[in-house]
Amino acid sequence: MSTTYEYVPKPALVKGDHDFGDITDMICETPLQKTPPLWYVAFGAANILLLVMLALIGYLFWEGTGVWGLNVPAGWGWAIVNFVWWVGIGHAGTLISAILFLFRQDWRTAINRFAEAMTIFAVMCAGVFPAIHVGRIWFIYWVFPIPNQMAMWPNFTSPLLWDVFAVSTYFTVSVLFWYVGLIPDFATLRDKATSKLQKITYGIFSLGWTGSFRDWWNYEKAYMILAGLATPLVLSVHTVVSFDFSVSLIPGWHSTIFPPYFVAGAIYSGFAMVLSLMIIARKIYGLEDIMNVDIMEKMNIVMMATGLLVAFAYLMEGWTAWYSGYIYEQAIFKLYVVGPYDWGFWILMFCNVVTPNFLWSKTVRRNVTLTFIISILVNIGMWFERFMIAVASLSTDFLPSSWDYYSPTWVDIWTYIGTFGLFFTFFLLFLRFFPMIAIAEVKAVMPQADPHYYEENGSNDHGKSGDNELKSNND
Amino acid sequence: MSQVDIKDRLTLPDQVNPTRGLIATGVVGLIASAIGYFLNHDQFFFSYLTSWVFYMSIALAALFFVMLQHVTRSSWSVVVRRIPETLSYNILPWAIFLIPVLFGMHTLYHWTHHSAVAHDPVLQGKTPWLNSTFFVVRQFIYFGIWGFLSYRLHKNSVKMDETGDWGLQTLLRRTSGPGIFIYAITVGFASIDWLMTLDPHWYSTIFAVYFFSMSIQAFFAVMILMVFYLQSKGVLQQTINRSHIYDLGILLFGFSIFYAYIAFCQYLLIYYANLPEETVWFHHRLEHGYQGIALALLIGRFLIPFLVLLPKKMKSIKNVVIPISILILAVHFFELSWLVMPLLKEHGYSINWMDVTTFLGLGGIFFGLFFNKFRKHKIIPENDPLLEQSVNKHL
Numbered sequence: 001m002s003t004t005y006e007y008v009p010k011p012a013l014v015k016g017d018h019d020f021g022d023i024t025d026m027i028c029e030t031p032l033q034k035t036p037p038l039w040y041v042a043f044g045a046a047n048i049l050l051l052v053m054l055a056l057i058g059y060l061f062w063e064g065t066g067v068w069g070l071n072v073p074a075g076w077g078w079a080i081v082n083f084v085w086w087v088g089i090g091h092a093g094t095l096i097s098a099i100l101f102l103f104r105q106d107w108r109t110a111i112n113r114f115a116e117a118m119t120i121f122a123v124m125c126a127g128v129f130p131a132i133h134v135g136r137i138w139f140i141y142w143v144f145p146i147p148n149q150m151a152m153w154p155n156f157t158s159p160l161l162w163d164v165f166a167v168s169t170y171f172t173v174s175v176l177f178w179y180v181g182l183i184p185d186f187a188t189l190r191d192k193a194t195s196k197l198q199k200i201t202y203g204i205f206s207l208g209w210t211g212s213f214r215d216w217w218n219y220e221k222a223y224m225i226l227a228g229l230a231t232p233l234v235l236s237v238h239t240v241v242s243f244d245f246s247v248s249l250i251p252g253w254h255s256t257i258f259p260p261y262f263v264a265g266a267i268y269s270g271f272a273m274v275l276s277l278m279i280i281a282r283k284i285y286g287l288e289d290i291m292n293v294d295i296m297e298k299m300n301i302v303m304m305a306t307g308l309l310v311a312f313a314y315l316m317e318g319w320t321a322w323y324s325g326y327i328y329e330q331a332i333f334k335l336y337v338v339g340p341y342d343w344g345f346w347i348l349m350f351c352n353v354v355t356p357n358f359l360w361s362k363t364v365r366r367n368v369t370l371t372f373i374i375s376i377l378v379n380i381g382m383w384f385e386r387f388m389i390a391v392a393s394l395s396t397d398f399l400p401s402s403w404d405y406y407s408p409t410w411v412d413i414w415t416y417i418g419t420f421g422l423f424f425t426f427f428l429l430f431l432r433f434f435p436m437i438a439i440a441e442v443k444a445v446m447p448q449a450d451p452h453y454y455e456e457n458g459s460n461d462h463g464k465s466g467d468n469e470l471k472s473n474n475d
Numbered sequence: 476m477s478q479v480d481i482k483d484r485l486t487l488p489d490q491v492n493p494t495r496g497l498i499a500t501g502v503v504g505l506i507a508s509a510i511g512y513f514l515n516h517d518q519f520f521f522s523y524l525t526s527w528v529f530y531m532s533i534a535l536a537a538l539f540f541v542m543l544q545h546v547t548r549s550s551w552s553v554v555v556r557r558i559p560e561t562l563s564y565n566i567l568p569w570a571i572f573l574i575p576v577l578f579g580m581h582t583l584y585h586w587t588h589h590s591a592v593a594h595d596p597v598l599q600g601k602t603p604w605l606n607s608t609f610f611v612v613r614q615f616i617y618f619g620i621w622g623f624l625s626y627r628l629h630k631n632s633v634k635m636d637e638t639g640d641w642g643l644q645t646l647l648r649r650t651s652g653p654g655i656f657i658y659a660i661t662v663g664f665a666s667i668d669w670l671m672t673l674d675p676h677w678y679s680t681i682f683a684v685y686f687f688s689m690s691i692q693a694f695f696a697v698m699i700l701m702v703f704y705l706q707s708k709g710v711l712q713q714t715i716n717r718s719h720i721y722d723l724g725i726l727l728f729g730f731s732i733f734y735a736y737i738a739f740c741q742y743l744l745i746y747y748a749n750l751p752e753e754t755v756w757f758h759h760r761l762e763h764g765y766q767g768i769a770l771a772l773l774i775g776r777f778l779i780p781f782l783v784l785l786p787k788k789m790k791s792i793k794n795v796v797i798p799i800s801i802l803i804l805a806v807h808f809f810e811l812s813w814l815v816m817p818l819l820k821e822h823g824y825s826i827n828w829m830d831v832t833t834f835l836g837l838g839g840i841f842f843g844l845f846f847n848k849f850r851k852h853k854i855i856p857e858n859d860p861l862l863e864q865s866v867n868k869h870l
Contacts, residue, residue, distance in 0.1 A: 005643065005645040005646045006642050007640075007642045008644075008645055009860075010548060235736060239736075243744075246748075247743075247744060247747040247748060248748070249748055254744070254748050254750075255680045255744075256679045256680050256681035256682075256740065256744045256745065257680035257681040257684065258740075258744070259681075259736075259744075260681070260684055260736075260737065308656050309659075312660065312663070313680075315660065316680045316683060320679075320680045323601060323678055324678045325596075325600045326752070
């Protein structure tokens, strides 16, 4: 039997024959060059969508939440679905940057900067919805425990309030983590910049970085501490989001597996989004040697694993609904499968349960086009999952006479589309002005980073060597 | 014939042979328990189930750990991998020790009483799952799958020692990928079968994850104790260095947090929703002496390991991680008692001598089988492609 299996060595993390200088040049090229015209086109399109979102939010404030498709049993509609979807997408960035860092997964260096940026912008998109959902927007400051003459305090026993703290903490730590990682790279840009404006701007943000031993020592410490702080946040944010549903008595919402299941789903959709964006960006910016197919395969494996965890949670929920003997729980699951929103259920099943199984095949995992299609399907599936949870469970509640079908209005739909404008406006700015790959970190996982590299490979070739295989086994 | 320069000997020395002593303890413990059966057979079955699940959970978590190491191609763990491989090899013999539980089903599981089910519409709805025949069939399926996985992973890892064929690493990895998925489903339902259906009305969708989180934490405690036991006998003193201990320590720390997270989520959601059919389960476990165990779980499984292991240095200090591991294993046993015993002794928890005899009896057999297998092969995978990286790892 053993003869049928071949040993597959661990692949090198950076493809091609690059030394440190090449890596710096490859990544610094984009921020320092003149803006390409195509970027303006994309940025303009994103701006238009952003304006659509802002206009519709203005319309909402003027008219009230009646412009949305909410009705009496379904008091939570697209806004909450979109909130959970966006905040879930955000999780991949922190997982990659913090948890994979603690697990010493070197391959993360190719994508961590990129994924963290995505996290921050996705959380911004997410933050829009619960805020505008409150109805009386002028009282939004009530979510903060500000002493006031009415002696009124926020409802600290409500998970909706925990969300405010969980998401804002998460956002703060993510931004800090991202920025700390950026400091050495901003300094590289500062040193390579040719125009005065670039020198000054990158100079300010690099906080006087000199690259000395002391700088690096402090940097490593700060990075480690922030990774440690960010790790529980990956779990806590979506756990609290899941509490929004699961502390209630609504059948289909009250399930003890919700916290870990939401976290798995969040990472699942987040990896899908990173893949979708990465596959386009690496092509456009010519970074295929760093964000290479091996990295994509590893991300696909994580995506598949979390997808299967989600499938496991569906199985447990469905089985327990039957096993519980609780008629409302059984009824809601029947209504998911055969009911007013059964189309959503089958889309969800196809995208979330069937799709990841294609990734069992190594050929599919390494195929860029198929990966792109799968990542889009997963994002669709995860949106429908939240739709089924939020809307389908609410609109068929305990009393059949009060059931009402929920359908979104044009305002719902275009506000959601508009958030992509918000997301891509920031994301394009990031791609244009930031080093989109962590330069220093990628260098650290290259074979040249080994202190004995030049002794063993000759000192004249400056690290130009294809012999990565051998070296990667020797750290 | 190892391709890596290893200073330690790769087999267990003859003087390190606790097998006989352990098996003897096991036999004595089991005989004592068997006498207990005739004195109080209800107590016997409940004690036996608790102890049986205790060792089963460790063997199952060991299987998960082995598969995870193969899937992620972890290099750090290669020097300690033979231990979990051998621990999980015990799964198949452990099926034989399930037989007393099957004989005691009528005592243990309320749903096996036809008269009770006849008057209980909720239990009637559950009979397609909760019936003795299907219960036994499921056990065969579970043990068939786990037995296959553990056997295959052990056999091919040992084969690589002998043949030096690195292609086997690919085989091990390809077994582990789907293996983890099947493992999750089977262990999930098995834990529900063994423990959750003791309260046939109660249900919690997170229960499978909860069982897993307990098991994996206990498993790392066993790993740490086993490594230090071997080193105290002069085995692998240089090959397993501080960095490997540190990794085990950090995983123990991490999974203590994971356990707390899962256990807390289950508690909070049931507490908050306040549905009588769910809260009754915690109700039985938070009064009549059981609240003491509940508090011990919080302190022993989370607070102490968390606070003590938080500083980086602590995770690799022998005199710190050994007491913490013992504490966690003790609390693991009491947590299983906390899950099982309220069914027998609703009005007050007290430890029974049969808890001790079954624990020692099954423990002696379990570790006796472990050492019996462990000494037959190389104690580290000497030809593993990642061994060199593992050996050269330092803090």
